[in-house]
Amino acid sequence: MEANIAEDKGKDAWGGGTAKPMGASYGKMMMWFFIVSDALTFSGFLAAYGMMRFKFIDSWPIADQVFTHFPFIHGHYPMYYVALMTFILIFSSVTMVLAVDAGKQMKQSKVTFYLFLTIIGGIIFLGSQAWEWKNFINGSYGAIQLNSGEIVHFVDKDGHQVALKDFVVADHERELHTDSKGIWFEGESDVPTYTTSEVLAGFESHHDIDLRIQKINPETKEKIIVSREEAMLILAKSKAVIEGANLRVNEYGNTLFANFFFFITGFHGFHVLSGVILNIMIFINTILGTYQRRGHYEMVEKVGLYWHFVDLVWVFVFTFFYLV
Amino acid sequence: MAHSHKALIWKVFGILSAITFVEVIFGIVKPDALYLTQFLGTSLLNILFLALTIVKAYYIVWYFMHLGEEKKGLIWSVLAPLLILIPYLAALLLIEGGYSNNSMLFPYMGW
Numbered sequence: 397m398e399a400n401i402a403e404d405k406g407k408d409a410w411g412g413g414t415a416k417p418m419g420a421s422y423g424k425m426m427m428w429f430f431i432v433s434d435a436l437t438f439s440g441f442l443a444a445y446g447m448m449r450f451k452f453i454d455s456w457p458i459a460d461q462v463f464t465h466f467p468f469i470h471g472h473y474p475m476y477y478v479a480l481m482t483f484i485l486i487f488s489s490v491t492m493v494l495a496v497d498a499g500k501q502m503k504q505s506k507v508t509f510y511l512f513l514t515i516i517g518g519i520i521f522l523g524s525q526a527w528e529w530k531n532f533i534n535g536s537y538g539a540i541q542l543n544s545g546e547i548v549h550f551v552d553k554d555g556h557q558v559a560l561k562d563f564v565v566a567d568h569e570r571e572l573h574t575d576s577k578g579i580w581f582e583g584e585s586d587v588p589t590y591t592t593s594e595v596l597a598g599f600e601s602h603h604d605i606d607l608r609i610q611k612i613n614p615e616t617k618e619k620i621i622v623s624r625e626e627a628m629l630i631l632a633k634s635k636a637v638i639e640g641a642n643l644r645v646n647e648y649g650n651t652l653f654a655n656f657f658f659f660i661t662g663f664h665g666f667h668v669l670s671g672v673i674l675n676i677m678i679f680i681n682t683i684l685g686t687y688q689r690r691g692h693y694e695m696v697e698k699v700g701l702y703w704h705f706v707d708l709v710w711v712f713v714f715t716f717f718y719l720v
Numbered sequence: 721m722a723h724s725h726k727a728l729i730w731k732v733f734g735i736l737s738a739i740t741f742v743e744v745i746f747g748i749v750k751p752d753a754l755y756l757t758q759f760l761g762t763s764l765l766n767i768l769f770l771a772l773t774i775v776k777a778y779y780i781v782w783y784f785m786h787l788g789e790e791k792k793g794l795i796w797s798v799l800a801p802l803l804i805l806i807p808y809l810a811a812l813l814l815i816e817g818g819y820s821n822n823s824m825l826f827p828y829m830g831w
Contacts, residue, residue, distance in 0.1 A: 704780055
C-alpha cells in the first residue's frame, strides 16, 4: 500500500509518483480498467449463451419450468427466489455505497457498520446460490432421454409436470457388485431409481399422464404435449432415465443449458466469493484504523467499485437466465 | 469533507427495487401481447426486459460506482470499449446462432 502514500517525486504523469491522469489515482483507474476487461469476459460468456440459445431456440428449456423452488414451501414458485437473491445483492450494493459515503466523511464506525452489512449480504447471496445449485443438480421431476438425446417430460392434464416417483413403481432389485466377484471391478456410478421399461409401464397404466416433448410450439411458445398414442411411439425410443442435472445430462432439457448455467453462475459466484474476501480484508483494516490514519478511505471506494460490478453482472445474469 | 449523498442512494435503491419488481411481475404473468409479439428477432417482452436491465445498469454504474463524478476522459475510456465491443460481439454471435438454427447443419437430429 506504499504506492498510495508515495510522495510526489516530480515525475511526469505516466512515470509513477502521485500525478493523477484523468483525475483518478493509479489504483482506482486500474480497478476501472480491470472492470472493463472483466465486463468483456462476462459479455463473451453471455453472448455465447445467446448464440447457443438462438441455435436451439425451438427446444430451449423455459426458465419458469426449471427454477421453481422456494425455501420452506412446496409447490411451483417460479422466479420469486431469484428475485429475492437479486434484491439481496442490490441491498448489499447499497450498504457498500453507504460505506463509501461514510468513508468520504471519515466516519470510521459507520464505515465498519456498513461494511459488516455488505459482507453479511454477500454471504447470504452465496448461500442462496448454493441452494439454487443444489436444487438444480438434484432435479425435481425426473425425465426420459431418447436415443436422439431429446429430453421428454411427463405432465398431468393441466400441463403441470409430474414427478416420476408419482406414477412409476421401481420393481427391480439392484444387485450390488462386490470386490470378491470380479477382479476388474473398481466401482460403479449412480444408477437412476427407475429403469426405462418401468417408466414405460407406469405411463401405460396412468391414463391421466401425458408426454411433453422438448420442441416448442412457435405459436404459443409452450412445449408441445403429444397425444398418448404418439407418446408410446416416442417412449419406445427411450435411452435413459435422467434425474437431476450435471455437465453431461440435464433433466430440464438441453445439456448446454446446464453447462452454461453452471459455468456462468459459477463464475459469477466466484466473483462474489472474491468480493466477500476483499470486503473482509478492508473491514479488518477499517477496524484497525488503517484508513483513518492514512487520511482517506479510497481503498473502500476501490473495493466498492468491484462489489458494484459484481452486482451489475448479476443484473444481467438474472435477465438472461431467468427472465428472457 | 465530502457532502453525504444518503438521500440519493436510497432513492436509487428504490428505483432499482421497483424495476426488479416490475421485471419479476412481467416474468411471471408473461402477457401474451408482449410475449407472443415478435420484434427484432425476439419477443417484445424480451426487448422490454433488456431495456429495463440497461436502465438498472445505468443506475448502478452512474450512482453506485460514481462514474458520473469522474473526469470525461475516464468516463469515455471505460464506456467506449464496452459500448462498441459488446453490441458488436452480441450481434455477430446472435446472428450466427440464428443462422445455425435455420440452416440444415443438424440433419442428424431427428426432431
